[in-house]
Amino acid sequence: MNRLRKIATIFALSLLAMFTVAFHNDRLLFIVPDGWPAPVYDFSKNELTQEKVELGRKIFYDPILSGNNTVSCENCHSPYTAFTHVDHALSHGIEDRIGTRNSPALMNLAWQSSFMRDGAINHLDMQALAPISSHTEMDSDISDVVKKLSAHDEYPKLFAAVYGRGEITGEKILKSLSAFMLTLISGSSRYDSVGRGLTSYTTQENNGYQIFKRSCSTCHVEPLFTNDQFMNNGLPADSALADLGRYNVTKNPADFLKFKVPTLRNIEFSFPYMHDGRFRNLSQVLNHYTTGIVQSISLAEQLQYPIRLTSNEKVDLTAFLLTLTDKSFLFNPRFVAPRRPTR
Amino acid sequence: MRNLFAIVFAVCMAHAKATANDSEIVLNIRCVYGEHQIDLSRGPFQANDELQTQIDVLRFYLSDIQLLQNDSIVYREPNSFHLVDASLTGSMRILVDKFNMNGGKSGKAPFNKIRFSVGIDSATNVGGAMAGDLDPTRGMYWTWQSGYINVKLEGKSKKSSAAAHDFQLHLGGYAEPNNSLQIVMIRTKEVNNVTIELDVKKFIDAVNMGENHHVMSPSLFAVLLSKFFADAFSVKSQ
CATH class of the missing domain: 1.10.760.10 (Cytochrome c-like domain)
Structure with missing residues (x-):
């Protein structure tokens, strides 16, 4: 009986510890700075976890998103220049094709209700579809990206760790990218x-x-x-x-x-x-x-x-x-x- | 042993889901061009009429399916989003479980009207990334400007003044004044095996393709075409 109680206590304590760590990590992932309004992004449909943010970060920096595997999000959104394309009036993408606009800086995206200079995109999740498909940016297609990630050495395991078993889908890729981008908060100037x-x-x-x-x-x-x-x-x-x-x-x-x-x-x-x-x-x-x-x-x-x-x-x-x-x-x-x- | 039982149970359940039985209502979607059935699973459809109409792509969303007895809803399908594709026969059949219906336990499942939307509602359009038939990999989402494509119809017709008589109609748009979502309500006498028919000929006859053979973005014209498309649905008795 005593032993049973001991096991139960250890079990309960370890559960508690797990929850504390999870809670602690998730809190660190997204903190609304003091005095800021509530974010626009609906986190209930895309809960942030450490693994999901890391997966999104890996995808963000991976040129696998582009048609010929040469251009990643970083090409036009470099972290050291507030995630924009420094030194170029008009941003260029795959094979140095020139677009028609300067890439916007990425930060505090959870508070933004529309995206692109003209607001053509209505939700952070759907934003990445535009550069992936654009002829001058990545010249690929979300279905092609799904195929390439599914055939990759690491991605299927990483997606399974975040979303459980099942195929890699467009939804999972987009939500992972959102998870990473949501953490890009600048409020410590x-x-x-x-x-x-x-x-x-x-x-x-x-x-x-x-x-x-x-x-x-x-x-x-x-x-x-x-x-x-x-x-x-x-x-x-x-x-x-x-x-x-x-x-x-x-x-x-x-x-x-x-x-x-x-x-x-x-x-x-x-x-x-x-x-x-x-x-x-x-x-x-x-x-x-x-x-x-x-x-x-x-x-x-x-x-x-x-x-x-x-x-x-x-x-x-x-x-x-x-x-x-x-x-x-x-x-x-x-x-x-x-x-x-x-x- | 318990595992084995679980597997057998799961297989039985999966089987029950995939095939219709007495407890289910089958909604068949049948796409026709006048008298002729459109089946794109083996290639384009070719009509032998004076317009020489050819259909290469026919895909559309049916959503928010409801069954009504007069004016009261007896069943409203939860999470109701179906991508119907004339090249995939499996997408042309929708099953409704009678036991989820008001009064369905009697096995009678009384209803005399079917209501559904053609397209995707605006709340879903602004709700971020979605799974299943709503996943953007299904080719029914615009990338350069957010929004679902409610209807895709591509092919050739002598009505079209474009090169090679091509036409390419991508109908969508969720924001006013270009909201192209359409609600269809049709009466039915059949209650077990209902065939909802879409007559593409009726739609093409209504469209002026002399000027508008390529529609690729939300507009008032896309709204008008969406109304014509919705008007082409009817229920056929078997």
């Missing part, structure tokens, strides 16, 4: 530390913050630094690209030349800027807002009158924008390519 009372701005940064709140924050809403909406910010249309933005999706003339308001977090590293990467540095961006706005019927209400900034104010605003750099995000070892097969 100097701006955040100031907000949490851990440090304070320099006078210059504080001046910049006041200018930001006065002139930029209705579209680049704190704390995510985007309102997740589509706006026409007065860029002259590029006749070669003829990109009409949100209009292409809705066919509504009111959406003419509107593009998703991007987050400003990690802006120091996510150059070049705008949907077509036309500005190489922040000073070009600020000059656009002060003297470059082109009037049109769909121009954002907030930009109907030019933003006036002295050159000193531009320097101060830039100093503030640099406080949005989050080194713990940019150099997070859990976000970079896995070195060896993950188990």
Whole structure:
């Protein structure tokens, strides 16, 4: 009887330990930073586990996704540059084919309700289908990816560990990729530390913050630094690209030349800027807002009158924008390519 | 021994699932072109009419299947999403368990109407990655812009003014004003072995292919074509 009780106790304790570890790990996978709104992503349909995140990470960095096994997500979304394609106005994909847009930086995706510069994608899970199928990006097909992963040495075991027995499916691949991308949270910049009372701005940064709140924050809403909406910010249309933005999706003339308001977090590293990467540095961006706005019927209400900034104010605003750099995000070892097969 | 029993039980259950018996209602989906059955399992369908219609691909979603007695629902299929493909005979047969029905235990299963949707509802369209017939590998999901393709019909017809008289109709769209989901309600006298017929000729006759032989994205025209497609369903008595 005593022995039985002992076994039961050990069993109960080990169960408890297992749950604690699982709970602990899952908590670490996704933490909503203090003061942030609730995420948009429905985690009840795709529960995060360590194994699923690691599987998604492996797929993210694997060129097996592309038609000729040469291009991975990393090609246009490098972790060291806030997961965008640094130094290229228009991102290029398989066989150096040039696309029509600058790849967006990837971070805080759990709070985003639509994806792509024009919001053509309605859910994070479905996002990866677009680059996988695009002729200029990966030029493959989700069915081909399923076939290649199913015939791979490691993937069938990794999928079984996450999803149990059964075939690799499109759904499982997409949910794994989402799991990894959901963990890409940037909420530990100097701006955040100031907000949490851990440090304070320099006078210059504080001046910049006041200018930001006065002139930029209705579209680049704190704390995510985007309102997740589509706006026409007065860029002259590029006749070669003829990109009409949100209009292409809705066919509504009111959406003419509107593009998703991007987050400003990690802006120091996510150059070049705008949907077509036309500005190489922040000073070009600020000059656009002060003297470059082109009037049109769909121009954002907030930009109907030019933003006036002295050159000193531009320097101060830039100093503030640099406080949005989050080194713990940019150099997070859990976000970079896995070195060896993950188990 | 217990394992053996479990295996035998599982096999029996699987068998019972796959074949119709007295406790099940069979919904057969039959695709026809006028008088002729469309079976794409061995290649394209060729009609010998004046339009010389050829059908290469015919796939569509049937969803939210309901059986009604007058206006009250006696059965609503849970998780009801079926990809019907004229090249896969197995996809043309849907089984409904009478024991899940209101009043079904009497074995009578009374109903006189069938209601179903052609296409995928908007909540499912914005719900992320899905399994089974909704998996994006089934070729019924747009990649460049999120959304299910409700109906795919591809082939040739002299009505089409495109090169080689091709037509390629991919009908879908879940957001207003381009929501192309259609609800079909049809009366039936047969209650055990129901044949739902889709007459593709009726659909093609209704479509102006002189201008619109290729539809590949959500639009008001896709909504109109989806209505024509829904109108081509009927119940045939055996």
